Amino acid sequence: MRKLYCWLLLLLVSVFSISPVSAQKVGLVLSGGGAKGLAHIGVLKVLEKNRIPIDYIVGTSMGAIVGALYAAGYSPREIEEIVVKPDFQNWVSGQPLEDKVYNYYDAEPTPAALHLRLAVDSTLKTRVTPKLVNDVTLNYVLATMLAPAGAISGYDFDKLMVPYRSVASEIFTREKVVQRNGSLSDAVRSSMAFPLAFRPIRGLDGRYLFDGAVVDNFPTGVMRQEFKPDIIIGVNVGDVAFSKYPKDKDDQLLTSTLIFLGSNVADTVSVGKNGIFIQPTLGDITAADFGKVKQLIQLGEQAADRKLDLALSRIPRREDTLALQQRRREFQNRAPKPEFSQITVQGLPRQQQDFVRRFFQKNGSSYSPGDIEEGYYRLVNNDFFNNVYPRIRYDQKQKGYVLGIDARQNSNLTTDLGVLLSTRSMSNFYLGLAYRYLNRYLYTVKADATIGRFYNGARGSFRLSIPGRTPLYFEPTVTFNNFNYQDTGGLLGSSAQNTQLQQRDVKAELQVGLSPNFRSRYTLTGGVFTNRDRYANTADISSNAILDQDRLDGITAAARFERNSLNRRQYAVSGRRVELTLRGVTAQETYEPGSTAVGLSKLTRNQQFVKVDLFNEQYFTFNKVDSVGSRVNAWGYMFQAVATTQGEFATYRASLTMSPVFLPLPDSRTLFLDRYRGTAYAATGLRYVRAIVGSLEWRTEAYVHLMVRPFERQASNELLAGRGPTFSRPYFTAMTGFVYQTPVGPAALQFIRYDDPNHQFGVFAHIGYVLFRDRSLD
Numbered sequence: 001m002r003k004l005y006c007w008l009l010l011l012l013v014s015v016f017s018i019s020p021v022s023a024q025k026v027g028l029v030l031s032g033g034g035a036k037g038l039a040h041i042g043v044l045k046v047l048e049k050n051r052i053p054i055d056y057i058v059g060t061s062m063g064a065i066v067g068a069l070y071a072a073g074y075s076p077r078e079i080e081e082i083v084v085k086p087d088f089q090n091w092v093s094g095q096p097l098e099d100k101v102y103n104y105y106d107a108e109p110t111p112a113a114l115h116l117r118l119a120v121d122s123t124l125k126t127r128v129t130p131k132l133v134n135d136v137t138l139n140y141v142l143a144t145m146l147a148p149a150g151a152i153s154g155y156d157f158d159k160l161m162v163p164y165r166s167v168a169s170e171i172f173t174r175e176k177v178v179q180r181n182g183s184l185s186d187a188v189r190s191s192m193a194f195p196l197a198f199r200p201i202r203g204l205d206g207r208y209l210f211d212g213a214v215v216d217n218f219p220t221g222v223m224r225q226e227f228k229p230d231i232i233i234g235v236n237v238g239d240v241a242f243s244k245y246p247k248d249k250d251d252q253l254l255t256s257t258l259i260f261l262g263s264n265v266a267d268t269v270s271v272g273k274n275g276i277f278i279q280p281t282l283g284d285i286t287a288a289d290f291g292k293v294k295q296l297i298q299l300g301e302q303a304a305d306r307k308l309d310l311a312l313s314r315i316p317r318r319e320d321t322l323a324l325q326q327r328r329r330e331f332q333n334r335a336p337k338p339e340f341s342q343i344t345v346q347g348l349p350r351q352q353q354d355f356v357r358r359f360f361q362k363n364g365s366s367y368s369p370g371d372i373e374e375g376y377y378r379l380v381n382n383d384f385f386n387n388v389y390p391r392i393r394y395d396q397k398q399k400g401y402v403l404g405i406d407a408r409q410n411s412n413l414t415t416d417l418g419v420l421l422s423t424r425s426m427s428n429f430y431l432g433l434a435y436r437y438l439n440r441y442l443y444t445v446k447a448d449a450t451i452g453r454f455y456n457g458a459r460g461s462f463r464l465s466i467p468g469r470t471p472l473y474f475e476p477t478v479t480f481n482n483f484n485y486q487d488t489g490g491l492l493g494s495s496a497q498n499t500q501l502q503q504r505d506v507k508a509e510l511q512v513g514l515s516p517n518f519r520s521r522y523t524l525t526g527g528v529f530t531n532r533d534r535y536a537n538t539a540d541i542s543s544n545a546i547l548d549q550d551r552l553d554g555i556t557a558a559a560r561f562e563r564n565s566l567n568r569r570q571y572a573v574s575g576r577r578v579e580l581t582l583r584g585v586t587a588q589e590t591y592e593p594g595s596t597a598v599g600l601s602k603l604t605r606n607q608q609f610v611k612v613d614l615f616n617e618q619y620f621t622f623n624k625v626d627s628v629g630s631r632v633n634a635w636g637y638m639f640q641a642v643a644t645t646q647g648e649f650a651t652y653r654a655s656l657t658m659s660p661v662f663l664p665l666p667d668s669r670t671l672f673l674d675r676y677r678g679t680a681y682a683a684t685g686l687r688y689v690r691a692i693v694g695s696l697e698w699r700t701e702a703y704v705h706l707m708v709r710p711f712e713r714q715a716s717n718e719l720l721a722g723r724g725p726t727f728s729r730p731y732f733t734a735m736t737g738f739v740y741q742t743p744v745g746p747a748a749l750q751f752i753r754y755d756d757p758n759h760q761f762g763v764f765a766h767i768g769y770v771l772f773r774d775r776s777l778d
Contacts, residue, residue: 024317027056027229029220029271030063032213033237034194034287035092035296037062038083039280042300043235044076052311053319056227057164058219060212063235064166064191065142068184071157071164072149073331082145083293086621091141092290094134095567100377109569110448111430111769112416113744117386135198136380136388142185143390144369147401148335150184151394157181161331165226166191167212167219171200176215178222183391201389202406213238220270231315234271235278235300276311278303340367341400343375347387347408352438356385356405361469372403374517378471379405383414384436412436416448419744420768425486426670428452441466450772454670456482457773475511480504481775485672500536500547501672503657505529507776509556519565526557529587529776533657537596537719546594550654552607554587556777566619570666570769571699571739571746573634573689576618583611585777591650597719603650611644611660611777619687632697636687638664643680648711648721655711655721664703664733665752666770673756675731680708685733695741699748703733731755745769 028047030040040063047054059067069079082088090097153159157180168177168190179187186201190209193200200208216222217238223229271277280303285292304311343360345353360367360375367375380388391404416432432448442465449458461477485501509527516522531552536545559582565575591603619636642660649655662676662683663669685703692698707728714722737750745768752762 024231024315025055025227025229026053026315026317027058027223027227027232028054028067029218029223029232029234030057030059030067031218031234031236031238032059032061032063032192032211033217034062035290035292036237036280036282036285036287037066038290038293038296039237039282039300039303040066040235041076041079041083042280042297042302043278043304044070045080045297046301046304046308047233047311048076048319048321048324050308050312051318051321052233052315053317054162054233056223056229057162058167058223058226059165059191060167060217060219061192061194062237064188064212067164068146068166068188071160071162072146072184073161073328075325075328080297083297088293089290091138094137097137100137108774109769109771110416110432111418111420111428111450111745111771112432113419113768114417116415116417117383117413136377139185139189140373140376140390142188143183143392144373146184146188147392147394148332148338150392151336151401152331152334153184155181155183155393157184157187160184161328163227165219165222167216167222168193168209169212169215170207171210171214172208174215176212176222177209178226180226183393186391199387218270220272220275230274232271232275233278233311234275235280235303236268237280237282274314276307276314278307336394336399336401338369339400340369340372340403341395341398342402343367344402344404345407346404347406351440352409355438355440355442355467356407358467360403366400367403376403378467379407382442383434384409384412384438384442409438412438418769420452420766420770422766422768422770423764424454424667424670426452426454426770428455454484455772456480459773470514470516472514473512475513476509477511478506478508479773479776480506481773483669485670500541500545501657502534502547503531503775504533505531505776507556520561520563523560523562524558525560526555528555529553531658531776533654534594535653535657536594537651537653541596545596548594548597548651548653549592550650550657551590552587552658553590554585554607556583556585556587558583566617568741568746570771571689571697571741571748572617572619572636573632573697574619574621577616579613579615581611581613583613583777585609585611585646589649591654597651599717600651600719607647607649609644609646611642611646613640613642613660615640619689632689632691634687634689636689638685638687638703639683641682643708646679651719652711652713652721659711662705664705665701665735665750666748666766667750667752667762667764669770669772671754671756671759673754673759675707675710675728675756676705676754678707678710682706682708692738697739698736699739700736701734704730705733706730742767 030037057067057071066079087097149160157164166179166187168179169175170177179190182204186203189201190203191212192198193209194211194213200210202208212219218234218236220232220234223232268277280299282299285296343357345356348356356379359379360371362371376390379385385407387408389406391406393402393404395402412435414434416430418430420428428450429452430448430450432446434444434446437443444463444465447460450456457480459477459479461475463473463475465473481504483503507527507529509525511523511525513521513523533550534547536547561580563576563578566572566577567574586608589605589607593600593602617636617638619634621632621634640662644660646659649658656674656677659677659679662681664683664685683703683705685701687701689697689699709726710724710728711721712724714720732755734753735750737748740747747767749765752764754760
């Protein structure tokens with residue numbers, strides 16, 4: 001009994017002696033700060049490395065995101081791996097992921113720089129949707145990454161791997177909203193909805209919540225009220241209030257301070273007397289510098305290292321590393337199997353809900369994550385729904401996840417505007433309109449026009465879209481093109497023969513398209529067309545000369561495969577584009593000679609031919625990360641092969657105007673180059689792009705093409721066409737210059753070399769997209 005009493009006494013002494021340390025609870029507060037919040041990851045890495053425990057987390061804005069990932073069972077190293085991936089830049093900037101833009105709704109790229117979404121209701125009232133960061137990818141990524149933790153915790157934030165709170169605000173009442181339960185991704189997304197940047201999310205209670213930085217960017221008070229920790233570690237990457245006006249450095253602080261003008265500033269003493277305040281030294285890094293991921297994480301580590309001795313002395317308790325890893329694995333292993341049992345839709349009439357659900361096709365009795373992802377990105381690429389928000393929740397009864405789609409009919413009318421300004425007389429203005437009506441199917445009426453001196457064009461279409469396992473659409477279209485080559489020769493001279501040329505075509509066709517997967521589309525088209533080319537046959541002509549006219553009227557049908565994952569409409573630096581087209585033509589040619597066609601008579605004859613066109617371009621991008629962030633360094637290549645059974649037309653010039661053309665550079669369509677036109681050719685090229693400063697890029701391209709049996713003037717009559725040797729000599733094209741991405745399109749200055757005696761060297765500058773509609777037989 002004496003021994004037993006001794007053991008009990010020792011046990012009591014040991015319990016009372018160690019309980020203050022073992023019971024010590026640590027709360028981590030992470031502030032908002034946009035991109036600067038990535039420094040929180042570096043702080044987490046240092047805390048875990050040095051076995052400093054984290055018992056509770058409270059975050060605002062970017063701090064809410066990093067904190068939620070940690071609370072959901074992601075390690076600091078895993079969080080770092082997520083944000084250093086190139087895809088992360090697309091999530092936060094709103095750029096679509098390379099393989100997640102659906103060609104089912106994408107037709108031809110347009111030169112529009114401004115896209116306005118309008119909503120017209122039954123009373124003809126309109127409202128404009130403001131331009132915010134496109135959040136469709138970010139919303140889906142957050143929902144899928146945080147769904148397992150939500151299911152494990154039963155949507156109670158106290159039951160996450162680390163108990164967690166996020167702070168948002170109710171903008172109309174200016175109330176602070178502490179989010180304790182529900183969807184973890186909703187809590188994060190609401191906390192980061194900074195006004196005029198990210199759109200707010202309507203909660204299940206019907207309220208819109210905004211960024212918590214508006215009311216509490218450094219929520220140490222929330223930490224005390226919710227968890228009552230023994231010690232607080234506060235990490236602030238937002239503004240702090242200065243004790244007096246910083247006269248010596250107000251200019252350098254101005255930019256970053258304005259971004260958080262409406263934000264609550266950090267109280268540096270709010271962590272308490274025994275707390276640890278960490279303020280990373282971020283210099284001139286702003287809230288928008290998401291490209292400086294690695295630098296920001298490193299600065300977070302350095303800031304935590306500076307306070308490490310203080311933290312170790314004030315927090316004597318240590319977290320067992322192996323036990324933490326085991327606890328993290330056990331938490332993650334409790335996640336239900338990633339299968340979806342149901343799709344629900346809210347915010348739309350019943351028939352429109354049925355339309356939305358048809359985007360999601362399941363294999364067997366449940367939807368796989370791949371089925372959900374494909375259906376979601378099909379849906380959000382439709383302008384008819386521009387407020388699509390995904391919610392993923394686990395249903396215990398159904399033993400599967402439920403995807404809830406919150407959508408609004410918010411864009412039945414859209415307007416597109418674009419302007420091209422150029423050093424040549426090819427500037428133009430673009431206007432596009434579209435109206436959509438959704439019942440059982442989606443009906444879209446579109447019209448657009450381009451007005452300029454060199455190019456005028458218009459197009460009108462009506463599309464019936466049918467979603468399903470293989471999305472299908474039917475689209476009758478009428479297209480008009482008019483090219484006038486006068487005065488587009490460039491700064492260094494041109495030939496009158498190559499500028500006295502006008503090309504006009506009109507086509508009415510029916511297109512049937514289907515898209516079995518992302519970025520790919522198969523189309524069948526058939527229709528009638530009229531081509532009219534007017535030209536001079538000689539280099540020296542008088543002002544009163546009458547041009548030749550060659551018409552081609554007939555029918556055409558084509559089958560095409562397209563795959564396009566380029567990141568830009570023009571001057572891409574990543575992705576791939578592949579097109580394969582087979583076209584058949586049967587038509588009647590009608591030729592009327594002009595004053596430069598001495599000895600030729602009016603001619604009418606039939607033309608029948610088949611054309612095959614294969615085009616491929618691809619880029620390999622290497623993002624170099626240095627002290628100023630991520631810089632693009634990309635290589636690319638292209639290949640094209642065209643072959644047609646097209647024969648000679650009435651004259652040598654007509655044979656060229658009706659032939660396929662190699663267009664290696666943006667300005668190639670604006671020049672008529674004899675050596676780049678023919679019935680068969682093969683071409684290849686290399687491209688190199690390097691970012692210099694910010695969005696300014698240096699771009700160099702070089703191409704070689706070879707003509708097969710090119711057209712030549714007949715020896716007996718130079719007005720008529722004959723065939724040259726089987727293969728021409730290789731022709732060389734090169735361009736080097738600078739490209740800068742502006743809000744109204746790319747601005748470029750280019751120095752160009754064509755292998756053509758009339759356009760050998762040139763200088764070309766423009767701002768806006770140099771894009772034209774396809775001609776009738778392209």
